[in-house]
Amino acid sequence: MSDQFFMPRHEQRALVELLRKVPDLVEDLAISITRQDRLTRGGPRVSTGERVQPLPFNEMASDVADELHQELTRWAWHVCEARGLVYEGANATVSIARWLDRNIVSLAMTEGAESALGEIQDVFDRARRATDAPAVRVRPIDAHRHAAARSTELHRDGIARAARELGEQYAGLTAERVNTLRRRGAIHAVRCLVATKAEIFILGEVLDAHLEHQTRKRAAS
Structure with missing residues (x-):
């Protein structure tokens, strides 16, 4: 020492x-x-x-x-x-x-x-x-690990990167799509990074909102 x-x-x-x-x-x-x-x-x-x-x-x-x-x-x-x-x-x-x-x-x-x-x-x-x-x-995966994956917190760019790995149904989940869902009140940020002011969302909530909006759009059509 x-x-x-x-x-x-x-x-x-x-x-x-x-x-x-x-x-x-x-x-x-x-x-x-x-x-x-x-x-x-x-x-x-x-x-x-x-x-x-x-x-x-x-x-x-x-x-x-x-x-x-x-x-x-x-x-x-x-x-x-x-x-x-x-x-x-x-x-x-x-x-x-x-x-x-x-x-x-x-x-x-x-x-x-x-x-x-x-x-x-x-x-x-x-x-x-x-x-x-x-x-x-x-x-x-069991229920515990399922919840762990869906409860991951990411900013919009991280969510867009994850979506590219999650299959065709999430192909349209871009960073701008995350912004659109937020503006419509479909998702809500859990916190905001002080340094970059980036909003952080729960991955599972964004995935569900993305699919739900697509379902509603097809039904309306």
């Missing part, structure tokens, strides 16, 4: 750089979690009540997304307990990563911090590999 730090300054800088990549990684994981197997058009299907629709699920991406969240949470609580701090952010991976970024000095001065960079880097790298790997297997 030097300068009262358990984590040297060059590792602090490296960890901050890593933490600032977490938002993009989380979005990529969300896309991977809901990615459809390109090899099958009639793959696993789940019932949403009146209709049945494909909703594939990348289990590896989901599992490592949970691991990333748990790892960052573990370090945030470790700092809070050791330094007498109070975490007041949201229980979301991106929020926790930003908190650790802002409190990097407190983390560096906390006993045990010498392993933080390596352990977070390990989970981060596995998460990155999960987003790069093709979905070689798509399997039916």
